[in-house]
Amino acid sequence: MTRKRFNLIWTTVLITLIALFFLFPLVWMITSSMKSEAEIYKNMTSWKAFLPSANINEWFGAYAQLFKRFPIMHYILNSVTYALCLTAGSLVINGLAGYGFAKFKFTGNKILFSILIAMMVIPGATLIIQQFQIAKNMGLLNTILAVVLPGMASPFYIYMFKNAFEAIPESVSEAAAMEGAGSFRIFWNILLPMAKPTIATVGTLAFIGSWNDYVWPLMVLNDSSQFPLQVAITNVNVTQPVYMNQVMAILTISTIPLVLVYIFAQKYLVQGLGSAGNGDK
Amino acid sequence: MVQIDLEHVYKKYEKAKDYSVTDFNLHINDEEFIVFVGPSGCGKSTTLRMIAGLEDISKGDLKIGGKRMNDLPAKDRDIAMVFQNYALYPHMSVYDNMAFGLKIRKTPKDVIDKKIKNAAKVLGLTEYLKRKPADLSGGQRQRVALGRAIVRDAPIFLMDEPLSNLDAKLRVSMRAEIAKIHHQLKTTTIYVTHDQVEAMTLADRIVIMKDGKIQQVGTPQEVYRHPVNVFVGSFIGSPAMNFCRVHLNGDHVVSDDGSMNFLLPEGRLKKLRQQGYQGKELVMGIRPEDIHAEQMFMETFPEDIATAEVTVSELLGAETQLYTNIGNNEVVCKVDSRDYVKPGVKVKLGFDMNKAHFFDPATEMTLD
Numbered sequence: 001m002t003r004k005r006f007n008l009i010w011t012t013v014l015i016t017l018i019a020l021f022f023l024f025p026l027v028w029m030i031t032s033s034m035k036s037e038a039e040i041y042k043n044m045t046s047w048k049a050f051l052p053s054a055n056i057n058e059w060f061g062a063y064a065q066l067f068k069r070f071p072i073m074h075y076i077l078n079s080v081t082y083a084l085c086l087t088a089g090s091l092v093i094n095g096l097a098g099y100g101f102a103k104f105k106f107t108g109n110k111i112l113f114s115i116l117i118a119m120m121v122i123p124g125a126t127l128i129i130q131q132f133q134i135a136k137n138m139g140l141l142n143t144i145l146a147v148v149l150p151g152m153a154s155p156f157y158i159y160m161f162k163n164a165f166e167a168i169p170e171s172v173s174e175a176a177a178m179e180g181a182g183s184f185r186i187f188w189n190i191l192l193p194m195a196k197p198t199i200a201t202v203g204t205l206a207f208i209g210s211w212n213d214y215v216w217p218l219m220v221l222n223d224s225s226q227f228p229l230q231v232a233i234t235n236v237n238v239t240q241p242v243y244m245n246q247v248m249a250i251l252t253i254s255t256i257p258l259v260l261v262y263i264f265a266q267k268y269l270v271q272g273l274g275s276a277g278n279g280d281k
Numbered sequence: 282m283v284q285i286d287l288e289h290v291y292k293k294y295e296k297a298k299d300y301s302v303t304d305f306n307l308h309i310n311d312e313e314f315i316v317f318v319g320p321s322g323c324g325k326s327t328t329l330r331m332i333a334g335l336e337d338i339s340k341g342d343l344k345i346g347g348k349r350m351n352d353l354p355a356k357d358r359d360i361a362m363v364f365q366n367y368a369l370y371p372h373m374s375v376y377d378n379m380a381f382g383l384k385i386r387k388t389p390k391d392v393i394d395k396k397i398k399n400a401a402k403v404l405g406l407t408e409y410l411k412r413k414p415a416d417l418s419g420g421q422r423q424r425v426a427l428g429r430a431i432v433r434d435a436p437i438f439l440m441d442e443p444l445s446n447l448d449a450k451l452r453v454s455m456r457a458e459i460a461k462i463h464h465q466l467k468t469t470t471i472y473v474t475h476d477q478v479e480a481m482t483l484a485d486r487i488v489i490m491k492d493g494k495i496q497q498v499g500t501p502q503e504v505y506r507h508p509v510n511v512f513v514g515s516f517i518g519s520p521a522m523n524f525c526r527v528h529l530n531g532d533h534v535v536s537d538d539g540s541m542n543f544l545l546p547e548g549r550l551k552k553l554r555q556q557g558y559q560g561k562e563l564v565m566g567i568r569p570e571d572i573h574a575e576q577m578f579m580e581t582f583p584e585d586i587a588t589a590e591v592t593v594s595e596l597l598g599a600e601t602q603l604y605t606n607i608g609n610n611e612v613v614c615k616v617d618s619r620d621y622v623k624p625g626v627k628v629k630l631g632f633d634m635n636k637a638h639f640f641d642p643a644t645e646m647t648l649d
Contacts, residue, residue, distance in 0.1 A: 174335050175368035175426075177355045179382030179433070189381075193372040 098161025200268035290341035361430035540608025
């Protein structure tokens with residue numbers, strides 16, 4: 001066996017093992033949602049834990065029960081609304097900020113950007129109390145704005161947009177200016193469409209971030225009808241009686257959009273994050 | 282009617298020690314084709330960008346049609362510009378690229394359509410209108426950039442080395458195309474290039490620049506025939522003018538090593554003497570085509586001959602370029618292809634002293 005072939009085999013084995021390691025909780029979650037409560041506990045110690053119920057009629061029983069007991073569609077709608085608003089806002093705000101840093105010379109440009117980058121090292125959790133105070137003082141609590149606004153601006157996304165815009169030759173925006181386009185039109189009609197890979201990356205990351213967020217919506221929302229799916233999971237998990245197959249069902253539901261996003265936007269996620277340092281597209 | 286006036290224009294970049302453009306004065310007439318030419322870093326592009334409004338003017342006035350434009354942003358100057366790297370919008374089709382400026386000006390759709398179709402016809406782009414710039418060749422892209430400028434009907438065209446990114450053959454054909462377009466539209470055009478052939482073939486007037494200063498402004502013939510200083514003489518013309526240091530001894534000019542000793546015609550001698558150069562050092566410049574190898578010439582001017590050793594000879598078809606050493610001086614001459622000789626051979630060359638140029642060795646300014 002040649003060395004090259006040996007390398008190929010053992011990297012394949014290793015990658016498969018790692019993939020299995022990450023996949024098995026996911027598989028267990030999905031199969032557990034597709035069997036009865038009793039079966040979950042019965043199969044817990046056998047390989048059958050990774051198989052759905054033998055009885056096909058039981059596969060979606062937990063889901064039916066779940067939808068009957070909780071307004072799941074409502075939670076999903078909330079989550080989608082929050083995620084879409086945050087994503088759209090994030091693209092506009094961070095895009096504009098990145099445009100400013102990349103294409104305008106103003107006093108303090110570099111210092112301001114350094115401060116922005118330095119802020120990336122501050123853990124979000126340390127800011128959460130202050131953020132809550134601000135949201136409260138602004139009278140935003142229990143509104144969609146409270147959920148969506150604080151997450152929109154992000155130093156990392158600004159950094160990504162700045163890199164993307166800097167990679168576009170100056171002459172393109174100059175040509176647009178010569179044709180009579182103002183700063184905003186240059187941004188909106190010329191530069192933003194040219195930064196599509198970055199839009200895809202930032203959009204995907206922002207969507208995932210909002211979809212997965214748990215602590216912040218829990219803090220700013222009191223009314224359970226406004227809860228996003230992640231917060232609702234806690235509801236399902238603590239509302240007696242707690243059924244493990246229903247918990248697994250709602251977890252599965254909450255995972256589906258993320259899996260879809262990863263499948264369709266994986267290219268941009270890898271591309272965008274990989275090139276964040278050099279602006280190459 | 283558009284006239285452009287640059288009055289005592291200076292440009293200094295932030296943190297730069299020296300001015301990039303110094304005391305630039307130029308009046309550009311309506312419908313004129315002006316070419317800024319000079320080596321890289323001479324300030325020609327900077328000047329163009331100041332006219333465009335892409336760079337601030339540090340000092341002085343820019344007037345277009347008599348109105349001061351210094352503080353007007355680029356987007357409001359109504360000037361069309363073609364960039365070296367085309368600067369097309371890659372996400373838009375050729376059609377949309379050309380329509381962009383017109384849409385901003387809220388031109389009616391049918392007018393836009395008509396203008397673009399006309400421009401596409403002139404530029405041979407009709408079948409490419411739906412394509413994206415990435416699917417076009419370099420020449421086609423530059424044609425789109427030209428089209429984008431044409432459809433605007435802007436009173437002024439600025440072109441910043443528009444042909445530099447094209448291959449040699451394409452450059453020649455695009456050069457002709459630009460000349461044709463200017464002939465048709467008669468738009469006042471300022472064209473920046475470092476290629477003196479482009480400058481000579483396109484310009485109504487050439488502005489030769491060096492180190493941020495204008496060296497000479499004139500028609501191609503003027504700057505070629507009457508260069509005001511050594512730099513202009515050396516920059517315009519290919520191969521470049523030959524220079525050597527000579528002394529005016531009696532009625533002859535003699536090179537330092539004595540290898541060149543030429544009789545000066547009456548008129549030229551008189552002029553140099555009047556300026557007090559008798560017995561003094563001069564810089565003599567002579568163009569390669571004013572050095573002859575034909576027997577006829579040597580018989581007519583027997584006192585203007587030097588012996589040269591050929592180091593390189595290039596047969597270009599109709600003519601031959603000989604790179605020679607005369608004493609310590611390197612001299613290039615352009616002779617008839619029948620006068621081709623192999624390297625290493627010694628030949629006699631006749632210098633047409635009526636066409637020689639003389640410059641002051643200290644100021645390098647012309648003495649003609």
